[in-house]
Amino acid sequence: MSHQSLEEPSLEEAKAFIQEALSRRRMLLVVGNCMVDYEGRASSKLDWGERLLVVKSDGSVMVHRPTGYEPVNWQPPGSIFHVEFEDGKLKIRATRLQPKEVLNIFFDRVYHVFSAELRDEGEFSMYVTEMDMQKALLTMPELVEEGFQPLAAEKELGESGFLDILGQDSQGNLVVVEIKRNPAGREAVLQLERYVKTLREKTGKQVRGVIVAPEIRREAQGLLAALKLEFRQVSPRRCYEVLKAGKGRKLSEFI
Amino acid sequence: MSHQSLEEPSLEEAKAFIQEALSRRRMLLVVGNCMVDYEGRASSKLDWGERLLVVKSDGSVMVHRPTGYEPVNWQPPGSIFHVEFEDGKLKIRATRLQPKEVLNIFFDRVYHVFSAELRDEGEFSMYVTEMDMQKALLTMPELVEEGFQPLAAEKELGESGFLDILGQDSQGNLVVVEIKRNPAGREAVLQLERYVKTLREKTGKQVRGVIVAPEIRREAQGLLAALKLEFRQVSPRRCYEVLKAGKGRKLSEFI
DNA sequence: GCCTAGGTCCCGTAT
């Protein structure tokens, strides 16, 4: 990995360093006193203060204040850069084309600049996502309930959107399964209710609705009961284990 | 502003530097080859690669890969740190207490470390928010329509939630106003419909529903028409100007 | 290209 840095560069030195880093698409860090203007979907202005600017090789931009997880100003990947002096300040402009958004960062002092060409091929694996839970339920339908048989997944229901799993229970009743990776709230219940209602109207038959989630919030339980919907607790960990065990089998076997 | 950095430190030197920075609550940057484990609401593992670690004075943590706007792993403000050697690797543990989440970062090589105590009192101002739009509509009700008179704002409607503005038109009909700063979608229409329906049931009178937003999405227009609801285009910029002009006047004059 | 749904969302605000 090649990298370089400067301590307390002049604005001219910093400008040259930054232009070099941007043109070579290296990761760039700038620490200094700056002011930031943003104009695009919304507009904002950040007065002078000491911050960290991060520019990545794909054109992502973040301006970080000393505190707070989120950048105060930013630009997503694909931004285009222009560096120049304006009123004696070092100006870095990052432009996004669609939607058209412009971020202007003005430095009147730079304490530190750093650039590097990072190599990172490391695999990132998240153990359980909502889609994983769906796969797990399709792989092992009894997680929903004994005798449950999936008929379709990600089925469109017109205005209502997409339901996660449609199946039938051991009695042959239609069952709509709504999956949540996080604790299910009122919104999930209402969403399920829309699907169930739509299906009842379409088919004219009895339709059951089941929320599958790690837990259901207390405030959603009343609504669930009032709408005669059901809840089945399934932990992400269980799904992860099912997926690990079921590797190699194809989804198409089940739907 | 005081700041310091090291180039190509040994792991021992890096450990001392990092511990010093964390204990003094300085902003810390580490560039090096690392591996990351996360366990909490979900779980993840990131194999070895070259990345940027940012730790802020409030305990925010971000691990950034060479590309992508978002950090691959992170911890929100308030995290607690522990630094030690494990299997010859420099291990930085960031723990969040609620919910309990642990982020472990292992470095086998450090290219660059930097720390600084940033001072930033600069004011950040966003020109228009959804609440600003509400204030603007209360300040200048004709933005909704000629003769519109606000009666209440943020009014609770039981299970339905809070409606943005309740008012009456020049004919004395009740009007529910639903404000969106962004293009209004199907969800906004359904939300408005819930409020209108609830109010109709409560009052037994005719109730109109109006969505105020910069624009309405195409796919929501059919639903809007079918439910006999209305749309009024209002730009954030217009709201911003109304607010600027209306400064000094109090909200309580209007509601 | 636009749109929809999910996120370890984060974050403010109100309860």
Place this chain on the structure above:
DNA sequence: ATACGGGGCCTAGGC
């Protein structure tokens, strides 16, 4: 403390 909605959300997947 916890629930709820918004975000310049960002990001991935469909069409």
